Amino acid sequence: MTGRELLALTAVGKTYGSVRALQDVSLTLREGEISCVLGDNGAGKSTLIKIIAGLHQHDEGSYTIAGEEVRLGSPRQALDRGIATVYQDLAVVPLMPVWRNFFLGSERGRFRLDTAAMRATTREALLRMGIDLHDVDQPIGTLSGGQRQCVAIARAVHFGAKVLILDEPTAALGVKQSGVVLKYVTAARDAGLGVVLITHNPHHAYLVGDHFTLLKRGRMAGSHPRAEIGLEQLTTEMAGGSDLAELSHELARTDPKERPPQ
Numbered sequence: 001m002t003g004r005e006l007l008a009l010t011a012v013g014k015t016y017g018s019v020r021a022l023q024d025v026s027l028t029l030r031e032g033e034i035s036c037v038l039g040d041n042g043a044g045k046s047t048l049i050k051i052i053a054g055l056h057q058h059d060e061g062s063y064t065i066a067g068e069e070v071r072l073g074s075p076r077q078a079l080d081r082g083i084a085t086v087y088q089d090l091a092v093v094p095l096m097p098v099w100r101n102f103f104l105g106s107e108r109g110r111f112r113l114d115t116a117a118m119r120a121t122t123r124e125a126l127l128r129m130g131i132d133l134h135d136v137d138q139p140i141g142t143l144s145g146g147q148r149q150c151v152a153i154a155r156a157v158h159f160g161a162k163v164l165i166l167d168e169p170t171a172a173l174g175v176k177q178s179g180v181v182l183k184y185v186t187a188a189r190d191a192g193l194g195v196v197l198i199t200h201n202p203h204h205a206y207l208v209g210d211h212f213t214l215l216k217r218g219r220m221a222g223s224h225p226r227a228e229i230g231l232e233q234l235t236t237e238m239a240g241g242s243d244l245a246e247l248s249h250e251l252a253r254t255d256p257k258e259r260p261p262q
Ligand SMILES: Nc1ncnc2c1ncn2[C@@H]1O[C@H](COP(=O)(O)OP(=O)(O)OP(=O)(O)O)[C@@H](O)[C@H]1O
Pocket: 016, 017, 019, 020, 021, 039, 040, 041, 042, 043, 044, 045, 046, 047, 048
């Protein structure tokens, strides 16, 4: 099996006002493991990672990091415990050079004023992940969405993250770029990190995942180690009980004459 336990959620729940966004969700992440969380819009995926990342707090169940129960008060506290999160929109400053972006929020210690060293470090860290960027002075906004995800992954690895959380890293990408991002996800795993990969896409999940958790309307609808589930079953579980079948039935049935006037 894989390495030591990095984090564990047990029967976690979260309510926003009157919305029960999560209920009774459990998940364990180990070193060198990619754990995929799948689910439709509103299933609770982002809520789950916001709890792990320290952005929100759970109000039921327990959350432990390396065996110690925690209730994180901020993303900084998560980061200090080695949990790095890459959000889908990445919140980058488009005109900022790649190397500055790489050090954003980490401009402490010996690199603080040494911009030449920061450039060199960025170049080397990207190369170690197999990203050959000729010019680290180019604005981050000139990179493709996939390249930006890759830079964010390389940065988390470089700054010593133990856990990498990715919220839909391939959602806005084409096939080829998705493949590149998934390659760096596996590179992070090979570096010993635990990765939580959030996705809508069972194909992407199955290419890299060691474990699959399905969320439906805030509840766990399935939790399978790779050995116990095939791509076909995963896809069926994702689609099963979704409103898609119902919707297609409804759309097919609607007679144009019966549609309300525009
Ligand atoms: N800050 C909030 N305040 C109130 N309700 C919220 C808040 N955040 C999420 N919710 C609700 O919680 C539920 C789960 O939302 P969440 O964003 O976790 O889903 P998701 O699986 O990430 O969906 P998507 O695929 O669309 O990103 C939804 O019903 C959503 O409306």
